[in-house]
Amino acid sequence: MVVVQARRLALPNSSPSTTALLLDPDSLSLALMHSDSSLSLYPSLPLSLSLSSPTPVPPPSSSATFLRLQSPNHPRLLLFLSSSPYLAGSSVLLRFWILHQNQKNFTKPKLVTCNQKDLKFDPNKSAVVFNVSHGVSVKLVGSVNVFVMHSASNRKIWVFAVKLVDGVDDGVSIKLMRCAAIDYSVPVFSISVSFGFLILGEDNGVRVFPLRPLVKGRAKGRHYRRRSKNLNGGLDNGNQRLSLRNGGLKETNGSDDFHGISSVSWNGKVRGGGSSSSANAENSHLEEKIDRHSGSVAQNLASELGDDSA
Known part of the structure; x- marks a missing residue:
């Protein structure tokens, strides 16, 4: 039995007005998004306990997220990250x-x-310039020591790792590493990170990647062939059979390709994607790891759906 308690939160009067909010459930830190695309950062809830004024984040901000930093040598810290177009986008x-x-x-x-x-x-600017086009939309999603950036215009998803720099007494220097990039050809409508998995919402379901292989890179090993099992039994569409495997890995015309994923690369080296089976070996390896968790994922989803409908 899960007990849920709700409380009314009185937001401060602000000009410009507040349009959205972000909450980190671990630290109860709060970010208020305003109509002029600026943000206000509060270290904790309730806001009445914040003795000093909020930390302002000047506009423009196209997306933002909280990210937890933790390592054996440092206490857990909270990182806030925002993106904005730069140099005319x-x-x-x-x-x-x-x-x-x-x-x-x-x-x-x-x-x-x-x-x-x-x-x-x-x-x-005390900021990092990422030399890719901002486009019409950028989405940031944070986790523990990792964040993901999705660019709809570039049809690309980047996975980044962040850590504190050792040997720095003040503890305010960090290292940013780009770990992986995913090119896709089908629309991605939503993106989230949960329990070590990257989840992409697509037209016919969801696609799930384990984060650890994306962050660490793939170790050498045997090539795995795609399995035929799926969660929903597949969808017949004319001569195509779209098998939403693990909620989103699609199989088209009996092919072993990742339908909709052009490539997965680590540190700029493309190791997956394309139409050949050898080029998709890395994607197949990722999928093999996903399939190990498919039973528990399906069971958890079914349990949550049952609870919601009760």
Whole structure:
């Protein structure tokens, strides 16, 4: 039995008006989004306990998320991340704020180390410039030590890892690493990260990736052939059979390809995608790992749906 308690939250009067909010359930930190695309960061709830004024995030902000940082050598910290178009939308500006356990306000990191191509720290803005087109929409989703960025215009999803830089006494320097990129050809309507899985909402269901292989990269091993089992028995559409395997891995005309996924790459090296079975070996490897969890995922989903309908 799960007990759920709801309380009314009195938001402060602000100009411009508040249009949306983000809440980190672990720290109870709150981010209020305003009509001018600016944000206000509060370290904890209730807001009446916030003795100082909120931390302002100047506009524009196209997306934002909370991200938890934890490692054996450092206490758990909270990171807030926002994206915005930069240089007339030709690049994406990633801005970071950190909340320490003994602090009452969010502060900017003094340095963000990023040594990879297309990533550059701008000390004047205390932000990272990601040299990809912003386009019409960018979506950020955070987890523990990892965040994901989805660009609808680029039809691409990037997986990033973040960690504190060791040997820094003030603890406000972080390292940003681009771990993987996923190119897709079918529309992705939603994206979320939950319990170590990246979940993409598509037209005919959901597609699930385990995050760990995307962050760590794939170890060498045997090639796995796609399995034929699926959660819903498949959908017949003329001569095509769309098998929503694990909720979203589709099989078309008996092919072993990842339908809708063009490639999956680690650190710029493409190791999956395309139409050949060898090019899709990495995707098949990812899917083999997904299939290990498909039973428990299906059972949990069925349980949740049953609870909702009760």
